[in-house]
Amino acid sequence: MTRLWNAPADFADEMVEGFARANGRWVRKVYGGVSRSTVAEEPEVAVVIGGGSGHYPAFAGLVGPGLAHGAAMGNLFASPSAHQVESVARASHRGRGVLLSYGNYAGDVLHFTEAQEALRADGIDCRTVAVTDDIFSAGPNEPERRRGIAGDLTVFKIAGAAASLGWDLDGVERVARRANDRTRSMGVAFSGCTMPGAAEPLFSVPEGRMAIGLGIHGEPGLAETEIPTADGLAELFAEHLLADAEVPVAETAGARVVPILNGLGSVKSEELFVVFRRVAELAEERGITLVDPQVGEFCTSFDMAGASLTFLWLDDELEELWAAPADTPAFRTGSFDRGGLLAAEDGGAEAAERAIPAASEESREDARRIAGLLDATRAAIDAHADELGRLDAIAGDGDHGIGMQRGASAAAAEAAGLAARGAGAGTLLAGAGGAWADRAGGTSGALWGVILRTLGSAAGDDDVLTGERVAAGLTEAAEAVMAYGKARVGDKTLVDALVPFAESLAAGVADGQSLSTAWETAAKTATKAAQDTADLLPGMGRARSHGDKSLGVPDPGAVSLALIATTVGGLLARD
């Protein structure tokens, strides 16, 4: 959805005005678009780019030193008129000629060509380079029919760099064409955008499906599939871009490539980084060196959900021009003295493997049993992670299931390793607690870390872990959790289940019950208490999220505690 506008018909004009007001350091508004607000010391060939609006940072965001000199900005998804292109070119011209460059769409070709004729008729030397990077818009035998998408950036950047180095129009045109010849992109889409004021999206892709090669205005794609994994998408991109490479596939090893992983609007940086991880691996496997990777938004379509990958196959000349400094509202590179580069080694404070303190045979035996209990806990959490997530999504941020999974899994793995290395119960519990907290993150991860570490202190590495010791450890753990999390019973947190659990266990043990019997009763108490976190009166619980009006949903932290208590109780009873 596009949601913010005044009158839809004024959107494009008001957008240009707001853009120019925000970016006066780089651009000034001229008739038909924007032109630089700065002049280089020596006159440069003017690189004038442009196209429809709605693709920010294409095109106006790319105007500034080292890149474009002006951008003609049409209405939403509509080419600027010839008169507008001509106006921006005249405003940007410094006597050394004009290179017009734009994505290869029929309307843009018409208008930029007409503008070129008008400029030439007036004695201004003018050339045009239409960008044709989208490999899915036409076959390799008719590259001139291909559309321009995010690969626009490479052509504009190379041309702008050449102009900023003082090259003449012949040189700027030549290298812009070379950049276009060596740039290939491929895009996919998950959903279309809505235009300002429109009630329906411009085009759509069925829920859960992905259109391959769909154009940024909804032009037809090649095929539709299920949405792949992030790795699967990286592989799909790489496969097609390598098959269509300007460089023969057999020669790609050793090649140097600038990758541009572009989000169309609603696919976000985090997702793109996950995809990029696999792109980098694939390049490495093929012996391709990725140079100055770009991951972000470079050519969008409002809030369209989609992504594209562009490869610019470098040669020495292109690499030098790509690396030249540029400074525009949306693209800045290469002019900062960064100081020395550190070696890429992990310089973090992750402790080297610690020595295992000596432990009694009894405590090591307990440790092995606890490792088994932690593994069962991991399995129980895995089995219920989705449920816990859903519970948390109703009143919280939905990540409780994932956090518990990460924590329990890390704790179980750490415990297994420590047990194998002969750790006692205290060391094993402390190590498992640390692993849980680190890996789960968040408040709940920290609290489970506190619980396990406190139990570990109570257990030590020497003595047998009696019922009394376990009960005392749990009582201490409940107190530590309350102190750490600043929560009390009734606050609708894990404390609501932990405190009654510890109290019940201590009472049972004090009564002379076996640990397993006392635990079983305590686990039931914890389960009941967890359920009761849902029964607070409206307003008494923490309203943790929009729309939470005491929904009768139990606190997921308390539920997790009850689940673990019950799981462990079941195993203790079997022993």
Next chain:
Amino acid sequence: MTRLWNAPADFADEMVEGFARANGRWVRKVYGGVSRSTVAEEPEVAVVIGGGSGHYPAFAGLVGPGLAHGAAMGNLFASPSAHQVESVARASHRGRGVLLSYGNYAGDVLHFTEAQEALRADGIDCRTVAVTDDIFSAGPNEPERRRGIAGDLTVFKIAGAAASLGWDLDGVERVARRANDRTRSMGVAFSGCTMPGAAEPLFSVPEGRMAIGLGIHGEPGLAETEIPTADGLAELFAEHLLADAEVPVAETAGARVVPILNGLGSVKSEELFVVFRRVAELAEERGITLVDPQVGEFCTSFDMAGASLTFLWLDDELEELWAAPADTPAFRTGSFDRGGLLAAEDGGAEAAERAIPAASEESREDARRIAGLLDATRAAIDAHADELGRLDAIAGDGDHGIGMQRGASAAAAEAAGLAARGAGAGTLLAGAGGAWADRAGGTSGALWGVILRTLGSAAGDDDVLTGERVAAGLTEAAEAVMAYGKARVGDKTLVDALVPFAESLAAGVADGQSLSTAWETAAKTATKAAQDTADLLPGMGRARSHGDKSLGVPDPGAVSLALIATTVGGLLARD
């Protein structure tokens, strides 16, 4: 929707890995997050920031010279653990102490405080500054309870700049606190994000509604309203930020403020620029100077739809620090020699008002009638713009209605002006055609420009506009349009209606009919022809968009032509 992941539980780790692989020029991966991959020549106080993942560019995108030295990165929306914060701080420390800074959330406070204690215990001087910019999360009398949102950036940037200038830890802490004291933000939301792997959004806002003050993880807001206009949102932001300003409202005139207009994920740059336009106006009205405006994504929540506005109220010290150079994956500023700054005047090629060529009284009379016809055309297009847009949205990009509105309205206004200044029919039609093409943009705008200008050439400024002359002009116009647009009858464009219209009109006039009679018949022919553009067999029409399988929808360009022909015909018949 978040769509791209592998295993949801691995998302955060894979994201950090991909981020580090893409941004090795700035960062290296360390245990718990990232630290700079570069070292400054002189040791600096280490500014270590962090928080949950899912808010890119916060936090890892802000690590680099002039800004942060490291970022601790927790799981999705979950605080990093104390151990992770400590690890990143140790990796970033250069012997001059550590400033920890993060948004004020309970989990982060716990873990950063614990990390601070661990560092201090080890003899490393460490301070923490929690950012509290969100004015809707607590009242002005308890600022320490406020959450941190996009105002994080100002505190991090100011602290990083002070560190890069060699300030000591006392100084860096002092100025970071000062930046926090003078930073205020306010956010709104239209919809929540979905976590990777989740089926449902984390939280939601009813369709068409806006939640005021909703937190970036769905924390409760203040109120819910209808979505305002872009201007209305700017006014809402400004009203609240001025009411809560650190500087008393009476003293805001003359103040210098850095505005940060932040998109949460799915609200795009174009919308933000439209909102910013009004923010800039409001600041100007109040005598506030906006310094170095930032419009884009600075603290996101995956693809959450929402926006926030932050004001940093500058003093001389803060302004100097804000302006200092910074170079990070997502924030780069201030180190480029830009050359001279041009005056802000419009340097475009918009022609000065042209002289009106002499015209006969008959032609001026015709011109006045044509101006009336163009105004009626404008009214007819206005009345049907939504319909035309819907028609276009089915098989095209949905902007036809808006484009026609802009064009017709500009043509009518230009014609009225020219008629008032005594232009003849030829001059008036040429001027109206130019205005239409410029203002409408796109191919359809260009074609209407061609039609009107060709009619203008045929009309001239001397002779009475007879039926023969009109018919001949339209025949020429049809030919010019076909040549210009490279379209023929049957291509499902405006040509499909224009050619039969011109032929019918020419035949009627040749038959001795009056212009109005011949026009009426021709308009009916055009209407029928426009309807017929829907009747092509599957595959014969241009498939112009994903999902267009010859839908039986007439071409909107042809429909527009028929609409205009019918409107003009009605008026001619009345005369």
